[in-house]
Amino acid sequence: MTTTVYFNDRYTASAHAAEPTRKSGLIAATLGDHPEVRLADPAAHRDQALVHLAEVHDARYLEAIRTGEPFELAESQGFGWDPGIYTMAVEHAAGQVAAVNEVLTTGARIAGSLSSGQHHARRDEGVGFCTFNGLAASTGEAFRLGAERVLVLDFDAHGGGGTRSVTDPERVIQVDVTVSPFDLWEPTTANDHFELAEADDYLPAIDRALNHASGIGAVDLVIYNAGMDPVNARVGAAELAERERRVADWAATADVPVAYLLAGGYLWGGFDWDDIVALHRLTIDTFVN
Ligand SMILES: [Zn+2]
Secondary structure, eight states: OOEEEEOOGGGGOOSSOSHHHHHHHHHHTTOTTOSSEEEEOOGGGHHHHHHHHHHHSOHHHHHHHHHOOSHHHHTTTSSOOOHHHHHHHHHHHHHHHHHHHHHHHSOOSEEEEOOOSOTTOOSSSOBTTBOSOHHHHHHHHHHHTTOSOEEEEEOSSSOOHHHHHHSOTTTEEEEEEESSOSSOOOOOSSSOEEEEOOGGGHHHHHHHHHHHHHTSOOOSEEEEEOOOGGGGGTOOHHHHHHHHHHHHHHHHHHTOOEEEEOOOOOSGGGOOHHHHHHHHHHHHHHSOO
16 A cells, blocks of 8 residues: 655745745645655645635734745745745645545545645734645644644654644643744643654653553544754754654554655755755655554
């Protein structure tokens, strides 16, 4: 059984060129002959993604991204506005909604989307290169399909405070290991878990987080925000490869489906585009059905 990974050309529709708006195309270009991965177009899930985005974001913010007005709000995530920003951000959300839909309706245990730029976005503004919180929108798809509890595993280098601020902690459990003090958040339930880890304690921190996740009770789905930006905080690529194996093994043992997305991966610190592609391929090559 191949693993479906969602992508189409709208993921790179913005004129604004940055890692979150460009890397998906470079990664997709390496997947055409992948023996275990099937690229799929999420366009059929776009309308449903817009419904869920309207549950997550207020109408004034959605309209600002669509129209460019008001200017300050349209560029609140840190990008120069152009009409393709809306197209891009909606499609990244559609891909994540499609991945959730896939694992909850087809029997596939794993699906992914080459989406990024999501977990910092707030209800009424973008933050930290994140325009729309498609990750949060995709929890809406899980609940529409009958899920009762969703686990968000957020191992991006930065905190997922945006996701926490726009989801219900009783239904969306968030387990977050960061290595950078950006967008930190405080757990308000015993189920949530947050750790700002040191680079030399990274894999033990991942183990602590997964151990915690084993104790929260049944969940219907894991959404895995598989950021590769811990490399910018001195976590090595080999450790991130090991992280992916541990997360995949944990999910297989727990027998819970996984819908993953890419999250952070940047050129900062001397990395080039090939490095970014290779890092994200660690997730794609590990998370296969
Ligand atoms: Zn990040």
